[in-house]
Amino acid sequence: MARSRSLTDxxxxxxxxxxxxxxxxxxxxxxxxxxxCTQCSALHEQQILSPATISHHLKELAEAGxxxxxxxxxxxxxxxxxxxxxxxxxxxxxx
Amino acid sequence: MARSRSLTDxxxxxxxxxxxxxxxxxxxxxxxxxxxCTQCSALHEQQILSPATISHHLKELAEAGxxxxxxxxxxxxxxxxxxxxxxxxxxxxxx
DNA sequence: CTAACATTTCGATAAATATCGAAACATTTC
DNA sequence: GAAATGTTTCGATATTTATCGAAATGTTAG
Numbered sequence: 126m127a128r129s130r131s132l133t134d135x136x137x138x139x140x141x142x143x144x145x146x147x148x149x150x151x152x153x154x155x156x157x158x159x160x161x162c163t164q165c166s167a168l169h170e171q172q173i174l175s176p177a178t179i180s181h182h183l184k185e186l187a188e189a190g191x192x193x194x195x196x197x198x199x200x201x202x203x204x205x206x207x208x209x210x211x212x213x214x215x216x217x218x219x220x
Numbered sequence: 221m222a223r224s225r226s227l228t229d230x231x232x233x234x235x236x237x238x239x240x241x242x243x244x245x246x247x248x249x250x251x252x253x254x255x256x257c258t259q260c261s262a263l264h265e266q267q268i269l270s271p272a273t274i275s276h277h278l279k280e281l282a283e284a285g286x287x288x289x290x291x292x293x294x295x296x297x298x299x300x301x302x303x304x305x306x307x308x309x310x311x312x313x314x315x
Numbered sequence: 316c317t318a319a320c321a322t323t324t325c326g327a328t329a330a331a332t333a334t335c336g337a338a339a340c341a342t343t344t345c
Numbered sequence: 346g347a348a349a350t351g352t353t354t355c356g357a358t359a360t361t362t363a364t365c366g367a368a369a370t371g372t373t374a375g
Contacts (some may be wrong), residue, residue: 174334175335177337181333198341199341
């Protein structure tokens with residue numbers, strides 16, 4: 126079980142912002158259900174977005190702490206950080 | 221217990237967008253903990269925002285289904301719609 | 316009905332940001 | 346090391362949107 130300490134207001138906001146864009150959220154969903162998204166290009170095909178834009182969104186998600194990006198050469202393993210995700214849900218629930 | 225049916229993607233998005241702005245989120249929090257926010261002007265004093273802007277944010281929150289606004293003359297009762305809120309949390313949890 | 320108060324609408328502005336093409340940057344494989 | 350493949354950075358653009366002041370609208374009380 127992930128050790129999720131509670132998030133600061135800034136972290137909460139960063140995540141809320143990251144989730145606000147529909148495409149970005151779609152990307153996150155795709156990563157969460159890890160269906161073949163070991164690369165940017167996989168996302169590129171499924172979403173109708175240029176590699177540049179995908180790259181930008183992945184960066185945002187990573188900076189918000191929502192995903193992990195492990196690069197191994199030309200491949201990448203994208204994964205949802207459940208720890209952050211749960212902490213975010215917990216934060217919202219505390220409203 | 222409110223019978224919250226699950227939200228459409230559009231509703232989820234609308235809420236995510238509504239939560240993305242820090243001021244708006246602060247307003248929502250204030251409403252949720254209903255400390256004396258029976259009027260726009262109360263919010264006006266606590267947030268550093270013009271009435272016009274508060275009004276705008278309240279509209280967004282209402283349109284996203286996050287709050288109820290019951291006006292009674294010059295007073296208003298603002299309240300969090302727990303039903304929507306829970307449905308949103310449930311939607312996110314389903315990722 | 317008028318004065319006082321509270322909120323919304325309107326119009327404008329400034330800041331944020333999603334998007335892309337092209338160029339630069341890795342990394343692997345031949 | 347050159348070609349191929351995949352990703353990021355850069356610069357530019359267009360859209361969105363948060364914000365406000367001022368005017369308009371509504372509501373209560375004298």
